[in-house]
Amino acid sequence: MGGSNGIRALGVRPKLSENVAAQLRELIQQGDLEPGAQLPTESAMVEQFGVSRTVIREAVSALSVDGLVNAQQGRGVFVADDPSQQPFRLGRNGLSEADHIVQMMELRLSLEVESASLAAVRRDQSDLRAINVAWQTHSDAMTAGQTGHKEDFGLHLAIAEATKNAYIAGFLRYLGPFIIPRPAMTQFTGEERATYQRVLEHEHRDILTAITDRDALSAADLMRGHLARGLDLNRRLLRQGDAT
Incomplete structure (x- = not known):
């Protein structure tokens, strides 16, 4: 996906998985990744984001918990059919x-x-x-x-x-x-x-x-x-x- 679809490489900084999840969440919510679309492979996202596989897995897991993506065994990770239906979360969400x-x-x-x-x-x-x-x-x-x-x-x-x-x-x-x-x-x-x-x-x-x-x-x-x-x-x- 690279720079053409809005993903930016991340430098080494705290909570990288949250930053990755935030970028993917933004792409989903803006419609750049449509319902049913397949996310890039883990290897591709490691290269695109410039982070480790562990960071990518944590980010995808967070999106899965929020109901934004679904992992399908042997096929990959796909955007949920209705990603607008997210559970309420009380957290910092980028707030001070x-x-x-x-x-x-x-x-x-x-x-x-x-x-x-x-x-x-x-x-x-x-x-x-x-x-x-x-x-x-x-x-x-x-x-x-x-x-x-x-x-x-x-x-x-x-x-x-x-x-x-x-x-x-x-x-x-x-x-x-x-x-x-x-x-x-x-x-x-x-x-x-x-x-x-x-x-x-x-x-x-x-x-x-x-x-x-x-x-x-x-x-x-x-x-x-x-x-x-x-x-x-x-x-x-x-x-x-x-x-x-």
Whole structure:
């Protein structure tokens, strides 16, 4: 394919397989490699990209996981019949750490505000027990000096499960604990960290109270304020980190 079809040789740099996969993904999404088209042989791509066979195999494997290509035994690798149908991935995707965290928090705002509102309307006693246990578990983790990001996620997941909406809870579960940003807990120390922990606990407790009281409007407003404050705080800390 060479330079005539848009593939560029890659120099030695980190994550070569991701760069190869990105180039192939772009060719597929732009239609330069059409559905059903066969990818060049492994040997040809080794020469064209200027990388090892291992790099090519990792790149093709990543495209296969995303549903963009299919490997056919003894024939080769072919572009999927409908490469537009890709699974959702939460990853950096070329974003800086700051942009990744900000966009992730914006995603949570769009999802979890309504989640809190629905939880306030639909929760039962079993849900309230689960949310209370999750809140206490997170509080204990913070008191023990841990980052508490997994326990924080557990609390938000318990609220999502109280919505009785399998898609909301399932999507949050799929995203996983790494949607909880860590700059605040990793950069704060001493009294600053203790203050942050107290505010976090109080915000969580207020959301829990609104859900307990079946106050959907307050639950939504409190969750919005909680996540928006987290977004602003982490954006500020990331800017400070870039400046140092």
